[in-house]
Amino acid sequence: MTGRPKRLPRAIREQQMLDAAIDVFAEHGYHAASMNAIAARAEISKPMLYLYYGSKDELFASCIRRESTRFLDALTGAADPSLSPREQLTHGIRAFLGFVHENRQSWHVMYRQAMYQKSFADLVTGSRERAIELTALILRSSSREPHSNEQFRLMASALIGAGEAVADRIADGSIDKEAAVDLLVNLGWRGLAGKKPQ
Numbered sequence: 001m002t003g004r005p006k007r008l009p010r011a012i013r014e015q016q017m018l019d020a021a022i023d024v025f026a027e028h029g030y031h032a033a034s035m036n037a038i039a040a041r042a043e044i045s046k047p048m049l050y051l052y053y054g055s056k057d058e059l060f061a062s063c064i065r066r067e068s069t070r071f072l073d074a075l076t077g078a079a080d081p082s083l084s085p086r087e088q089l090t091h092g093i094r095a096f097l098g099f100v101h102e103n104r105q106s107w108h109v110m111y112r113q114a115m116y117q118k119s120f121a122d123l124v125t126g127s128r129e130r131a132i133e134l135t136a137l138i139l140r141s142s143s144r145e146p147h148s149n150e151q152f153r154l155m156a157s158a159l160i161g162a163g164e165a166v167a168d169r170i171a172d173g174s175i176d177k178e179a180a181v182d183l184l185v186n187l188g189w190r191g192l193a194g195k196k197p198q
Helices: 010-027 035-042 046-052 058-078 085-102 104-116 118-142 149-171 178-192
Strands: none
Touching: 010 046, 010 058, 010 104, 035 058, 035 104, 035 178, 046 058, 046 104, 046 149, 058 085, 058 118, 058 149, 085 104, 085 149, 085 178, 104 118, 149 178
16 A cells, blocks of 8 residues: 655654754855755755744744754753862863764854844853853852852853854864863863862
8 A cells, every 4th residue: 555655743844944954054154045945955845844934034043942952951961060070160161062063063053143143143142141150150169269159150251252262163173172172171170260280
């Protein structure tokens, strides 16, 4: 007995569309990417793409929300209170840069395209603020210095800013991930948290 191919569940179809959109946005940029190209990459019709996502703006925002959630999940999942403070910091930085290394196109879309599109920047800023909060908690737990909560947030902001700059180099393949982890751990441990070199 033959018949039409089984239809994919909506959730799976949505993920395929978002995967295709990330690829096309990363390759062509937000403005040059077309819904035609995204539909072709997802192997669906353009009307179906519009049925799920009513506009390119809506599709791009959905990409940012999904990738931001995945990024924060990677950072949160790296938290392990059984580790020493320095190991916690190393683990968190490795999770951050590991995400970028394994999801280079997502990084380009989230942090290098969305941040420069005024209507989408707030979506990325929210996940960046959460990353700063997580980093501040790690720095606070690892420091014996009497810093205020705001000082720890400033330290975390500086470390995240440095991390983003290093992540760009990982994403374009110009720096080794483990070398980058060592660099940021030393920055965070010795400089920002007030630790002396061991």
